[in-house]
Amino acid sequence: MNITIRDETEADISTIFDITAEAFKTLEISDHTEQFVINALRKAGALIISLVAELDGQVIGHIAFSPVSISDGTLGWYGLGPVSVLPKYQKQGVGKALIHEGISRLKEMHAKGCCLVGHPDYYKKVGFENTTELAYEGVPAEAFFVQSFDGNIPCGKVSFHEGFMATS
Numbered sequence: 784m785n786i787t788i789r790d791e792t793e794a795d796i797s798t799i800f801d802i803t804a805e806a807f808k809t810l811e812i813s814d815h816t817e818q819f820v821i822n823a824l825r826k827a828g829a830l831i832i833s834l835v836a837e838l839d840g841q842v843i844g845h846i847a848f849s850p851v852s853i854s855d856g857t858l859g860w861y862g863l864g865p866v867s868v869l870p871k872y873q874k875q876g877v878g879k880a881l882i883h884e885g886i887s888r889l890k891e892m893h894a895k896g897c898c899l900v901g902h903p904d905y906y907k908k909v910g911f912e913n914t915t916e917l918a919y920e921g922v923p924a925e926a927f928f929v930q931s932f933d934g935n936i937p938c939g940k941v942s943f944h945e946g947f948m949a950t951s
Contacts, residue, residue, distance in 0.1 A: 784838060784875055788884045791833040791845070796825070799835065799845045799867075806867035816950050817865040823946035824849050831861060832888050836868070836877050844868040846881040848889060849946065851898060853917070854939035859895035862943045882909050886930065896931040898941055917941060 791799060803818040824830040829849045836844035846866040853860055863885065868877045889897055898917065899906065903925045911928035916936045919927045929936055 784872075784877070786843070786877060786880060787837045788834050788880060789837065791835050795835055795842055795845075796822075798842045799833075802842065802845055802869055803865060803867040805869060806873075807865070809870075814950075817867065819949040819951055820865060820947050821845070821847050823949035824944060827944065827946050829944045829946055831892075832885050834881055834885055834888075836881055838872070843872045844877045844881055846878075846885050848885055848897070849944045851944070852942040853937045854942075855937050857895070857937035857939070859893070860937070860941075861889055861894055861897050862941075862947075863897050863899040864901070878905075879909055886910070890932055895933050895935070896929060896937075898927065898929045900926055901928060902926070919943075 799821060800818045803821060807813040807815055807817045824847060830847055831850060832848040834846050835842045844867060848861045848863055851860050851862045866878050866881055886897060899911065900919060900922050906928045911930045913924055913927065914929050914936050916938045917929055919941045
């Protein structure tokens with residue numbers, strides 16, 4: 784599949800909303816608010832990286848990165864998510880391509896690392912690992928992942944941006 788990954792534009796916003804809602808619609812572990820989270824992050828100016836995957840001129844996927852806070856005061860870490868791909872294009876490498884491009888851009892920004900809450904079988908395949916040093920309260924350790932860019936993993940608890948609490 785020959786996809787193009789690029790920065791979101793204002794013209795993509797409603798499509799991103801729809802793709803995200805569709806991608807998470809049947810996911811049992813979702814509370815189905817991911818599209819509202821992206822809008823809240825964008826409105827707060829916390830959507831640091833927002834990329835779309837395009838195939839033949841159609842946007843088929845999206846990924847968001849926003850800053851996180853760590854209880855030990857470490858700076859330069861970001862949260863990945865949500866990542867959304869239209870169901871008919873899932874399991875074809877679109878999400879992986881979005882993740883790799885987003886991580887590459889974080890590294891260009893001299894970020895120190897990235898963390899996320901996600902499916903244990905998927906995120907290990909794209910360079911993330913579980914850790915005991917860093918945690919996200921209320922989430923099982925096997926569903927919380929980190930990727931350090933400088934070899935150091937902070938000790939403490941992660942707080943994602945308040946936009947993640949958006950419900951509408």
